[in-house]
Amino acid sequence: MKKLINAPEDVLVESLRGVALAHPELSVDLETHVITRATPKAQGKVAVVSGGGSGHEPLHGGFVGVGMLDAAVAGEIFTSPTPDRVQAATKAVDRGAGVLHIVKNYTGDVLNFEMAAELASMEGIEVGTVIVDDDVAVQDSLYTAGRRGVGLTVLLEKLVGAAAEEGQDLASVVALAQRINGQGRSMGMALTSCTVPAAGKPTFDLPDDQMEIGIGIHGEPGRHREPLAPASEIARQLVEPIVADLDRTGPAIVMVNGMGATPQIELYLMYAEVAALLEKAGIEVVRSLVGNYITSLDMAGCSVTVLAADDELLRLWDAPVNTPGLRWGV
Amino acid sequence: MKKLINAPEDVLVESLRGVALAHPELSVDLETHVITRATPKAQGKVAVVSGGGSGHEPLHGGFVGVGMLDAAVAGEIFTSPTPDRVQAATKAVDRGAGVLHIVKNYTGDVLNFEMAAELASMEGIEVGTVIVDDDVAVQDSLYTAGRRGVGLTVLLEKLVGAAAEEGQDLASVVALAQRINGQGRSMGMALTSCTVPAAGKPTFDLPDDQMEIGIGIHGEPGRHREPLAPASEIARQLVEPIVADLDRTGPAIVMVNGMGATPQIELYLMYAEVAALLEKAGIEVVRSLVGNYITSLDMAGCSVTVLAADDELLRLWDAPVNTPGLRWGV
Amino acid sequence: MTDTIGTATLVDWVTRFRDSIAENREWLTELDSAIGDADHGANMSRGMTAVVDKLASATPSTIDELLKSVGMTLVSSVGGASGPLYGTLFLRMGVSAGAVAELDAAGLAAALRAGVDGIVARGKAEAGDKTLIDAMSPAVDALDAGVSRGAGLADATAAAAKAAAAGRDSTLPLVARKGRASYLGERSAGHLDPGAASVTLLFDALADAVAGAS
Amino acid sequence: MTDTIGTATLVDWVTRFRDSIAENREWLTELDSAIGDADHGANMSRGMTAVVDKLASATPSTIDELLKSVGMTLVSSVGGASGPLYGTLFLRMGVSAGAVAELDAAGLAAALRAGVDGIVARGKAEAGDKTLIDAMSPAVDALDAGVSRGAGLADATAAAAKAAAAGRDSTLPLVARKGRASYLGERSAGHLDPGAASVTLLFDALADAVAGAS
């Protein structure tokens, strides 16, 4: 295992220490692993909390700040945080108008946030929850855990954060979040596995001439493995299921996201392929993100997210955001 | 070779096509590989041009925009661009007040920019040049090619870009650039090699238990190889030579930079180690950057840059910047 | 000697479970690497270490307090899917047991049944979904059966451990429908479920603790 | 038959050089991987392909125009260190040769001498710095020596090619003081300089072209 770390068990807290030092605009609790804004938003506004396993940086901690999250709860690497910590974060940022929990659809995240919401209600804090499940690589069904929450989480946190910032109430913010989740889809692939520090070796073996299509963000193997292909073919394999499942044309916000070890030069190349395919499918990219936004430690690969956009979403997208991981208009 | 590409020879132009699509605020010339602002700065202001081999993204193209570069010239991967292209960029962005060339100290870059400056003067454009040579891994001497230009280039482009934006004349901008180059130092290391697409395999072999200290940004092997060490020890090996060579105490702008395949969680962990060591050495980090700013394709590893700061530099640092790779205050 | 267990045996149980998790950490991680995210060993190990440390600093004197302390510690130290699920198991066991000093075989069986029901209520997994339920349910069924036929605690828990192991092995060919492995679809077949594997360690530790106490 | 070369031989020279670079591209890349950045093969190949394409679309009729076209094409297509240096070689050769239709051995030697001087002026490398100069200088010296002793073009260029190869090999033990390899310090010893290696191909191609023309 080749990593810039000391001991595997200290990675999270030592990294959070760096976040604290590098970002005086954030408060980082090294006990609970909760990151909040140093300056809380005004009383009476809905607060937005997200969290999940670590190893996906900048998600979620890098998205705390004006116009996006109020708090992020960092679990151990690839492990959902515990309810007490989510509850602590929720309590810390509640400004009397309720709190939205943004939860990626994994059993662990759903259960822990559910328990946290129960704890928060017991203390009289109103909690709304959106479960993000945008990954078209996973067959959805009533009888399964359903789709995973992946790239759309980034876009949703930005948009919902903007709505909360402009003073929308909890019901509207929750409704907005559900709506966004309904009209966004993602799909990812990996060229290499990632290595969880505590495991010390790659989660799966991927031969030099193979790739995994339909990968998640936790080093889970994907839906299938196949021979390496050119970027144009990879783009097609990511875009086609998204387009088919989304079943919309018109304007869209699109993200081409790196899994952590893929250089920008490749991501922009992929973006060109993706944008061309979307155009052919009648989807017009009106806003885009290209870069590492929701990663999987040191995995090489990428994911594509497409969110059908409308004027309201574009207004919220263009609203100022000031976080370490996403910043504009400020 | 595992990369999100089509053919190795098309990587650069296909990636630039993605940049063009993703950034309407930039103009990307797919013939000359020159990236300029879509809206040029006002007449009468100094223009700032940089460039070099590709594969270091976001450097330089990602730093084109208000408050930073006016143009970036993208060479082939790890290969300096040719004089005619640098000259074309220079001519395109000159607003009558002269043009600063920011050149990283590599024989190829120096020679090609030198020829470009000769061509530009022949057309009556005043060109000033700063050669960035901040890499303390390399022994400096009158008889060698001297130090490499690495991380400091990012900080210098930001600061000098701000000075040009506020209307300083070419002589002042050149003097500022020289001053910054005089008081900044960097040092890098690699956990893995990188793979140049045209070469198809890693530039060097690095066993699983070894690392390279004193690496450059082109996959050149470093000064020496040694067994993998904990982050704290790696930080010491990067910070000590910087501190010794810089020979200053007081406020500083510090960057912990990823080489392309190193995840943020590791970079922040390294930043905590670096900041602690600097503090012990009497250097106070007053501004910081942690992330991928000057990369080496898919290399895993990091570099540290320390720039002694003063009120003028901090003012320029805090000035608005609006580029794909660096954005604040706008 | 009456055929009951007290808090000391429960402490011995969770301590043995902690040790067994530590010994089998790599195995659990490997199982979770194949069809999950390679953290089940680390998760359970973190949780059980916290549980035993907690009990060492304050050992409750009643069964329900002790089980609830175990459950709360798991909930607040593990995270992931296993944290709330294993946590719920112990929390519900505590509620079922009540403020007593000892549990007989029927009491233990009832408590574990309540725990398993709690897990199902939280996780909504059914038998055959390739989750820890596939080891847990048969184990508790075996315990119930032992109680019905009047077996002693030692026999009944040994039978439960055997049933848990069989249940774990039954997950091998299954296609997962719950948890992280479900994302693999057909590719999840041919691997043991990591949670079912840790459940066997739980019942082995229980049988060993009971045997050690008798 | 007079012992001179005209534009056709020069075109043959650069065409042979292009082919030889293409054949040896991997080798040059490997040499540059060891002590540089793994692009010398790609750089030279891109440049020489452009040169030959350019000459195919417009073949100048005088020696100086032809050499300048080669030089300009290299400067504007290669980049890196080798672009300006190889470019300067041909540009200066062109200036030295002047607007003639043919070059004799002395003229060729003088042109190459001017080219090498141009490279030194640009790159400031000295003999022993482990650069292409270490192959280039001995080659031009050998050509001069051949001319002095009245050797024909074929003999003189063959001698130059031999000297270039020896010069290339002499770079093996050297510690680089110029170019990218200098960053390696002592570690640069034990490797051939990639630029010196491509220079041997240049002189081999020259000798072959001259031999083919005679």
Ligand SMILES: Nc1ncnc2c1ncn2[C@@H]1O[C@H](COP(=O)(O)OP(=O)(O)O)[C@@H](O)[C@H]1O
């Ligand atoms: N809905 C569920 N019901 C019961 N058990 C589940 C459920 N989802 C997951 N599990 C169990 O949890 C185990 C994984 O635990 P762990 O790896 O610690 O958490 P995570 O999946 O969050 O990484 C699985 O092997 C499975 O036995």
Ligand SMILES: Nc1ncnc2c1ncn2[C@@H]1O[C@H](COP(=O)(O)OP(=O)(O)O)[C@@H](O)[C@H]1O
């Ligand atoms: N200052 C110099 N003078 C002469 N030749 C040089 C000088 N610097 C580098 N070279 C030559 O250039 C070669 C490298 O060329 P190339 O790999 O194409 O460019 P780069 O080093 O920019 O990647 C070296 O092997 C060396 O022979």
Ligand SMILES: [Mg+2]
């Ligand atoms: Mg997990």
Ligand SMILES: [Mg+2]
């Ligand atoms: Mg190069």
Ligand SMILES: [Mg+2]
């Ligand atoms: Mg797991």
Ligand SMILES: [Mg+2]
């Ligand atoms: Mg090179």
